Amino acid sequence: MNINLINELKNKEFKVLDKGFVRLIDVMGDDAAIVQAARVSYGEGTKTVREDRGLIRYLMRHRHTSPFEMVEFKFHVKLPIFVARQWIRHRTANVNEYSGRYSVIRDEFYVPEIEEIRTQSQVNKQGRSEENISEELAREVAKKIEATQSKLYQEYEEFLNLNVARELSRINLPLSTYTEWYWKIDLHNLFHFLKLRLDKTAQFEIRKYAEIMADIVKQIVPLSYEAFEDYILNSITFSKSELLYLKNLISGITNISEESLLINGFSKTESREFIEKLKIFNSL
Helix, strand or coil: HHHHHHHHHEEEEEEEEECCCEEEEEEEEHHHHHHHHHHHHCCCCCCHHHHHHHHHHHHHHHHCCCHHHCCCCEEEEEEHHHHHHHHCCCCCCCCEECCCCCCCCCECCCCHHHHHHHEEECCCCCCCCECCCHHHHHHHHHHHHHHHHHHHHHHHHHHHHCCCCCHHHHHCCCCCCEEEEEEEEEEHHHHHHHHHHHHCCCCCCHHHHHHHHHHHHHHHCCHHHHHHHHHHHHHCCCCCCCCHHHHHHCCCCCHHHHHHHHCCCHHHHHHHHHHHHHHHHHCC
8 A cells, every 4th residue: 555645645625616625534455455355365465566457357347346345435525415415325335424403504505607507408307418508697597596595594594593403493505505424435336436426427516526536546546446447437338139239230250369359458368258258249
């Protein structure tokens, strides 16, 4: 483990959106811990980095996930409540959130940038389109958002001053209110989070958090992140029907040799596995 790198990243505040942040609080394990778990060995340095990389890639390629669960990350995140409600759907993490029952909620709300105020997508029913509305209308929307936030927070403060319980005073605050939490998760499930939240169809706001976290993870477990990019993040799957359709389009596919694959960047193991896949493909 690169202790200097870990210390450099820990507790560093990475700004996200207008008032949010991501901070790495702690890390347990690294690429070496994954390799050690996979080999069930007690010693370090028994294999070369090249062999370690090959093993990690094999594990990722074949979805042997338990060794990746040996590595854990703990983050401190400040985020709007509507982002938190999407985020919490990833139920494989340990979460401890700032409580509006015990503490006074701060006067901090998310206001989207003008260029992020867009029309409803006609393709993705749950998201915004790539089309910007007029700048005049966008500024009017942002102005109304801020005005509503200010009014509701003033009302919240009035309730507190009247000694209304904090747990009741907070209930009219909007989803744009910022909250904070500590979020701890193992690497396997973190990769699943990143796969979904780095996708271009993910909501812009949660995607910005995922991008920061991905950059942190990439620095700490570079071999694992490389394998994640190659076999999970930037890969696609085909259904049986799609494969049958492709089979009708492609001819001479069995003529691919191991040598040609090696020239194109495949490892020996990857080339052999790919040729086996082609055999299965042609047997459909």
